[in-house]
Amino acid sequence: MAIWNLGSINADHFYRLGHIPAPGETILSHALDTGLGGKGANMSVAAARAGARVAHIGAVGPEGQWAIERLTEYGVDTRTIATLDDPTGHAIIMLDEAGENAIIVHPGANARIAEDQIGLTLSEAASGDILVMQNETNAQAFAAETGAKLGLKVAYAAAPFDADAVRAVLPHIDILVLNEIEMQQLHAATGLVPSAEMDVATIVVTKGEKGCTLFEQASQWQPQDFAAPKVDPVDSTGAGDTFTGYFLAALDRGASNGEAVELAIQASALMVTRHGTADVIPDLKEVLDWS
Ligand code: RIB
Numbered sequence: 001m002a003i004w005n006l007g008s009i010n011a012d013h014f015y016r017l018g019h020i021p022a023p024g025e026t027i028l029s030h031a032l033d034t035g036l037g038g039k040g041a042n043m044s045v046a047a048a049r050a051g052a053r054v055a056h057i058g059a060v061g062p063e064g065q066w067a068i069e070r071l072t073e074y075g076v077d078t079r080t081i082a083t084l085d086d087p088t089g090h091a092i093i094m095l096d097e098a099g100e101n102a103i104i105v106h107p108g109a110n111a112r113i114a115e116d117q118i119g120l121t122l123s124e125a126a127s128g129d130i131l132v133m134q135n136e137t138n139a140q141a142f143a144a145e146t147g148a149k150l151g152l153k154v155a156y157a158a159a160p161f162d163a164d165a166v167r168a169v170l171p172h173i174d175i176l177v178l179n180e181i182e183m184q185q186l187h188a189a190t191g192l193v194p195s196a197e198m199d200v201a202t203i204v205v206t207k208g209e210k211g212c213t214l215f216e217q218a219s220q221w222q223p224q225d226f227a228a229p230k231v232d233p234v235d236s237t238g239a240g241d242t243f244t245g246y247f248l249a250a251l252d253r254g255a256s257n258g259e260a261v262e263l264a265i266q267a268s269a270l271m272v273t274r275h276g277t278a279d280v281i282p283d284l285k286e287v288l289d290w291s
Contacts, residue, residue: 001252002053002129004152006118006143007040008110008136009058009067009081010089012277014237020094020102036070037091037277038110039134039159042238046245046267048075049283052252055080057121058137059109064088074278080121084109089136099233099272105160111138118143127151130175130248134158134241135165144172153251157244158182163189175202175251177244194221202257206243206268208236214261226261229269229291238277243268245281266291 015029036045044056055077060067067088068078089108095101118139122131131147132155133140140156147154155175158166161182167190170176178186183205187193194203194215203215211228215221246267250260267287274280282290 002055002125003047003248003252004055004057004122004125004129004131004147005040005044005047006057006113006131006133006137006140007043008038008089008105008107008134009036009041009056009060009064009071010038010091010105010110011035011067012037012091012093012237014093014095014276016095019096020100033276035276035279036067037093037238038089039136039157039241040110041067041071042241042278042281043132043134043157043245043248044071044076045074045278046242046281047249047252049281050246050249050263050267050287051284052249053077055121057081057113057118057143059084059086059113061085061087061109064109070278080117082113082117084112086112093237095235095237099235101235101237103237105136107136110136113137113139115139115142119146122146122150122152125150125152128153130155130252132157132244132248133169135160135162140165141168141172144169148172155244155248157240158186159240161185166190170198170200173200175204175248176200177204177206177247179206179208179240194223196221204247204257204261206240209233211265212243212261214257216257224258226258226265228265231269231273233272235275236272238281239268239271241277242271242281246287263287
């Protein structure tokens with residue numbers, strides 16, 4: 001089977017800071033690193049490093065060939081990435097000494113992906129393949145509806161959170177991955193909790209160092225808690241994307257939701273011990289050796 005990812009591709013600029021600046025404050029950065037990122041690209045790399053066949057549906061600008069080449073190097077099928085006139089997306093990631101971050105994303109080409117490109121690409125997918133999206137591209141609802149019609153398992157990672165974006169895809173998705181703050185925001189905006197009313201077969205709520213909670217239709221959405229291993233975090237950026245990529249890769253090769261969560265928790269715990277995003281996502285052997 002395969003994973004099709006309608007996802008963002010960003011140049012990530014990491015600024016190491018003593019603290020995240022307050023409104024009106026100017027501070028100096030200790031260091032600047034640049035790498036491949038974007039929630040979409042991170043998920044594609046994570047799923048590929050976890051052993052899945054992954055095709056990335058996305059777009060870069062004329063100066064973005066380096067990002068396509070890097071995704072290819074990392075094992076992602078990039079034939080479905082367009083090169084557009086808009087600049088490649090980028091992110092300014094402010095990282096404090098405790099490993100916490102604040103991020104600004106400029107979408108650029110990520111917001112200009114043509115529906116034709118999505119439709120044509122998905123026409124190559126097989127029923128039972130997985131389609132995943134996050135909220136950093138345009139055309140999420142179109143892709144979700146198309147994927148559902150084609151018999152794909154449709155997954156959505158609700159980040160960066162926007163209640164309207166979630167509402168638009170909810171009728172079409174089978175899997176929802178979000179963190180506990182995003183779950184609270186979704187509840188505040190819609191009144192929904194994981195249940196028959198929300199009608200999403202698998203919901204995973206990630207909770208950082210507290211692990212995560214799985215809700216499955218098969219068990220009437222009763223919460224199942226999973227603990228996370230204890231680590232000394234240096235950078236939480238991309239850990240959620242690593243979780244989602246690993247989770248979907250495990251499902252794609254036939255693991256149960258619970259088994260997929262166990263693997264994804266290990267991968268994301270290892271990820272927070274590293275600085276960077278797509279370039280440093282661990283591969284399956286590293287995760288299994290570390291667990
Ligand atoms: O989740 C981390 C990602 O968010 C970064 O790679 C950055 O590009 C933003 O999209």
